[in-house]
Amino acid sequence: MIHTENLTKKFGDRTAVEALELDVREGEVFGFLGPNGAGKTTTVRMLTTLIGPTSGTATVNGFRVGQADTDIRRCTGILTETPGMYDRLSAEKNLTIFARLYEVEDVKGQVEKYLRFLGLWDRRADLVGNFSKGMKQKLAICRALLHEPAVVFLDEPTSGLDPEAARLVRDFIEEIKAHGRTIFLCTHNLDEADRLCDRIGVMKQRLITVDTPMNLRQKLYGRKVVFHLREADDALLARVRALPFIKEAQRVDNKLVFGLDDPEAHNPALVRLLVEAGADIQFVGELRHSLEDVYLSLVGSTD
Amino acid sequence: MPKIWTIIDKEWAEVFKNRLVLFTVIFMPILFTALPLIMVAIGSSQADMGDATDLPASYLEMCGDLTGSACFTLMMVNQFLLLFMMMPLIIPVTIAAYSIVGEKTTRCLEPLLATPITTAELLIGKSLAALIPGVLATWLSFGVFAVVAYMLVQSPELLRRILDPMWITAIGLVGPLLALAGINVTLMVSSRVSDPRTAEQVSALLILPLLGIFFAQIIGVIAVNVQLMQLAAVVMVAIDAGLVYLGVRAFQREVTEWANQRMGESANEQIGE
Known part of the structure; x- marks a missing residue:
């Protein structure tokens, strides 16, 4: 869908x-x-044809940047860093103008659909200047989707939103994803990226890496499983450590943490061994590093 | 064409809520209509001024067999009718100055440029949105002036001179053409600056040639006539065509180029990171 x-x-x-x-x-x-x-x-601006690249090529939905810019604009929607709405106009008027510019056929219908969806229908006649930042952001998201674009670029979509509004926007992103749209999401909210994104690219002037959040964690930290036992000691740890698939083992109080390549395959044998050794297993879970750990590690490694 | 009308619709909905613009659009026509009418009223209340030999020779030629007071009135009206040519220049320049700069400062331009609108459609829409109110206000004011002047003077001959082809050409054609030039210059300037007043001030320089004609006429150096107006119309058509072409070419879609004009922001902010 997007290729550079x-x-x-x-x-x-x-x-x-x-x-x-x-x-x-x-x-x-x-x-x-x-x-x-x-x-x-800057990347988003190049891909949405707002600025031209200095060199290199990019295609969006099969259209090449610099050669078919109008076609790209027709099939992309963008939520810019700042909402950029016309404060002296009503919410409905703002969206109507953009629906016409995006060549939407059923202008009224689309405007109503998205105003209702993001809970702004009752405020449609109010001037946007009187809206809160969150409401303006929601309105800007409506604007990006009015023409049902194949690719949506969202630059910090939940920035400045209260938790309730941010959740609404995240749910909304999941819903538009369910409709088969491609979503290019720039965000500083790593928890949001972890929950919403299929894949993640980490950028610092050049692309550092691209992968799924899970794979990024695995690449950097491997996969770790934690066993909460009623009682644990070093002898038990030594028995487990002898297993050939254990990459790493450590004890923290009554918890045993093991590094495994494939927990789904090795956990049953591990559980059996611990039970046979007389351990009382209370909980078993995967120890997940946060995406923040991954991100900071990746970005820090380029300094 | 639908996108041009959408831009016009948006501009009018947005711009006419700006008090300064609204004040200019309303106040300017009232002032510029009242001034020549006062001249007419003063002239018509004067006793006969004899053969009016004190008037500049160029006017005596223009007056023909008008009475002295009618000739004096005509001279004064001629001088102030030039204001009707300035009106369609001043009003649209005020609107156009706020047009691009306003969108830059409120960060509305970027989403607008992300739509499939062409630069030509955007600029034509903005030009027409600025031009139409100014020209309509001018024509309406001139109509009001002509009717009230006739009621004051009650002289068909003087009215015929006021409504002669020269003024019809000047106000009906040259004024709007000047306005179009002003708008295009303003749009070009406003895409490069960050303050509407700067765009307005730079563009206001366009009024200087008109003011020059105004004062040259007052002191009798020139008498504006129909040939001069026709020549002005031809020259303005050529200038407008060039300015429209230049305007579309010079308009930077690259928002960062405009962002670079913003004052007091760091390099990182300039490229929007």
Whole structure:
């Protein structure tokens, strides 16, 4: 759905995006992470034809950036960093204008659909200048989707929203994903990226890595399983450590933590051994590193 | 074409809620209509001024067999009718100045440019949105002026001179053409600056040639006539065509180029990261 080759953007001497090689699949939520100044917004602007690349190529939905910009604009929706709504106009008027510009056939119907969906229908006649930041953000999301685009670019969609509104937006993103849309999500909210994204790209001028959140964790930290026992000692740990598939083993009080390549395959044997050794197992779970750990490790490794 | 109308609709809905713009659109026509009418009223209340030989030679030629007071009235009206040519320039420039800069400062331009609108459609929409109110206000004011002037003077001959082809050409054609030039310059300037007042001030320089004609006429250096107006119309058509072409070419869709104009922001903020 989105493909870039050697995509580069320079502003004077400063390289904002360097040799970006990216493939975003149809229907996936692709998280684009990176620190401030990493080139995320610049990438989005290039892919939505708001700015031209300095070198390299990009295609969106089969249309090449720089050659079929109008076609790209027709099939993409964008939520910019700031909502950028017309404050002196009503919510309905704002959306009506953009629906017409996006060549929507049923302007009234689409405007009503999205205003209702994000709970703004009752405020449709109010001036946007009187809206809260969260309401403006929701309205801007409506605007990005009015023309039912195949690809949606969301730049910090839950930034500045209260928890309730942020959850509503996240649910909304999942729903539009269910409709088969490709979503390119720039966010600093790593928990949000973890929950929503099929794959994640970490960027810092150049792309550091792309993978699923699970694989990124596994690559960096491996997979770990934690056993909560009624009582644990070092002798028990030594017996388990002797198993050939145990990569790493440690005891923290009455908890045993094991590093495994394939917990689904090895956990049954591990449980059997512990039971045979007389251990009382209270809980078993996978020890997950947060995406924040992964992100900080990846970004930090480039400094 | 539908997108152009959408832009016009948006501009009018947005711009006419700006008090300064609204004030300019309403106040300017009232002022510029009242001034020549006061001149007419003063002229018509004067006793006969004899053969009016004190008037500049160019006017004596223009007056023909008008009485002295009618000739004086005509001279004064001629001078102030130039204001009707400035009106369609001043009003649209005010609107256009807020048009692009306003969208830049409120960050509305980026979502707008992400739609499938072409640069030409966007600029034509903005130009027409600025031009139409100014031209309509001017024509309406001129109509009001002509009716009230006739009621004051009751001289068909003087009215005929006021409504002669020169002024019809000037106000009906040259004024709107000047306005179009002003708008295009304003749009070009406003896409490069971050403050509407800067765009307005730079574009206001366009009024200087008109003011030059105004004062040259007052001191009798030139008498504006129909040939001069026709020549002005031809020149303005050429200038407008060039400015429209330049305007579309010079308009930067690259929002970062505009962002770079923003004052007091760090390099990172300039590229939106």
